[in-house]
Amino acid sequence: MRRTRIHGAIVVVLLYAAGTRAQQYASCNNVLKPAYPPPVVGSGWVAQLIANNLNKPRGIIFDDNDNLLVVERGVGIRRLIFHQVDNEACLSIAETKSVTEFQDLNHGIALSNDGKTLFASSTDKVYAWAYNASSGSLGDQRTVVQNMNVNGNGHVTRTLLMSSKQPGMLLVSKGSGDNVDDRARDRSTGVSQIRAFNMSNLPNTPYDYASEGTMLGWGLRNSVGVAEEPITGGIFSVENSVDQITRDGTDIHQDNPGEEMNFHGFLNGSTDNQGGNYGYPDCYALWDTDIPDVGSMGVGSQFSQEQNATLNDTTCSETRVAPRLTFQAHMAPLDMTFNSNGTEAYVTFHGSWDRDNPSGYKVSSIQFANGQPVAPFTSTESTADMLSNADNSACPDSCFRPVGLAIDTLGRVYMSSDTTGEIYIMAKAEITALGGPSPTTSSGMPSATDSSSAGHGIGPRAYVGYGGGGGEGAGWGFGLTALACFVTGLGAWAAFPVVEPRARRA
DSSP, X not given: OHHHHHHHHHHHHHHHHHHXXXXXXXXXXXXXXXXSSOOXXXXXXXXXXXXXXXXXXXXXXXXXXXXXXXXXXXXXXXXXXXXXOSSTTOEEEEEEEEEEOOTTOOSOEEEOTTSOEEEEEOSSOEEEXXXXXXXXXXXXXXXXXXXXXXXXXXXXOEEEEEOSSSXXXXXXXXXXXXXXXXGXXXXXXXXXXXXXXXXXXXXXXXXXXXXXXXXXXXXXXXXXXXXXXXXXXXXXXXXXXXXXOEETTEEOTTTOSOEEEEEOOOSSSOOTTOSEEOXXXXXXXXXXXXXXXXXXXXXXXXXXXXXXXXXXXXXXXXHSOOOSEEEOTTOOEEEEEEOTTSSEEEEEEOOOSSXXXXXXXXXXXXXXXXXXXXXXXXXXXXXXXXXXXXXXXXXXTTSOOEEEEEEOXXXXXXXXXXXXXXXXXXXXXXXXXXXXXXXXXXXXXXOOSOGGGGGSOSOOSSSSSXXXXXXXXXXXXXXXXXXXXXXXXXXXXXXXXXXXXXXXXX
16 A cells, blocks of 8 residues: 555656646747647647747757857848746747848858858858857858859759768758759769768868769759768758659659658768769659559659660669658658757658648658668658648648758757748657647658647647647646546645646637
8 A cells, every 4th residue: 555655646746747847838928929820749849939030041050159040041140049938948039130141141051060160051152251159250251162053943052061970071962953954964063962071171262062072972853951860970861852753654743752861871981871873863762652563662662754775663773872761742851950869860841832732841750770760761650740730731821831950958959930930949848748649640641630739829748738738638637636646545636736728729
């Protein structure tokens, strides 16, 4: 009986802590609210809108003083200093300052390993400045990589990533000039490639993108998200694949080809898994296997649009590098980053424009172990939603569109939304999903999430109807506390903070 009472007392303590935690989140002052239906928070997470009225925020990164640097496309770079309030997701902006008003900047941003040099990109060049994190001031501008303009109607962003495992190595990703860009077949053009350049000492003469640096991969249509696994140093990218595709004359573009996560080896001098041709513009990753003459191919298999003697499914399989993971077509992954121990990767899916049923428009997590994704390469359920729009049918007009990711020293994840001019924060919840919907996955199928949970504000999955937990959360807390009291015989009723759920929206 004594052991039962001890166990029951522990339950009461845990329930009290969870209720108090929920109450803290619910009491955030001056909470910003989006102009669209509140997003759905994934199981195990809390989230909050913490900044708005930005100008097309794209790439984001923290400096050494924990200030967030934001590339505002066509405007420059802005520094946000946050005021921390009591708990993980309650933040407000204490100060905002323009770091540079150089309007050519449109997406990429990185810092040197010592935090004293800032890099940012335009369509054609990578620039560098001396950077003072205390004042947010820049030194003289200089060009360090050039000749990246693809002279087409296609992709204009140039993603930047500074390696932590190989200090000084700056990765630069450049996409195609058109939906199908024939120049990508010639590796000497520099089109649709990822390259790394040594910035340990800034070059006196800018690197030429197409002919210098280390090539990590080519045949990559538009790999906007690039990340380094923090334990092994493996380099991964997420690729936006081709639009309006056919197969032997049949339109298959609704669900093909899949978006890709690719592996590019390491920057430690090894050439294993490095420098290969990943397929574009001839071979693509299969997502929906309901296509003409599918044969034995499955999810993630490389296939060609037409079958002939020189290019077919067999040559694609044998001569191109297959993706490590494949995602639903047209979700448009735009960034990828890892948590500090390499057990999770986070990916932003900007969202589709050419699919009858919109896909993407969310931030998702992917489980990793030993430097590689846990899910097999054939998986259709490799991701779990962290933050998603309540109704994709309202997108892109009435929803957020995720772009950049950054992680602060506490492990909290920040996300920019360019079309809405916002920054969100997402933090792990210690106690999760008491009565809320189960985690959602990105299988490409219609979402099974209870859309009613999206009608509330953004907050913890605990006892308060303030996020993923739904309005039923307070009832679960009440019932579980009653159970604990029954088991222990303790009078915990007066001690437990019952939090009223927020009103459910129609």
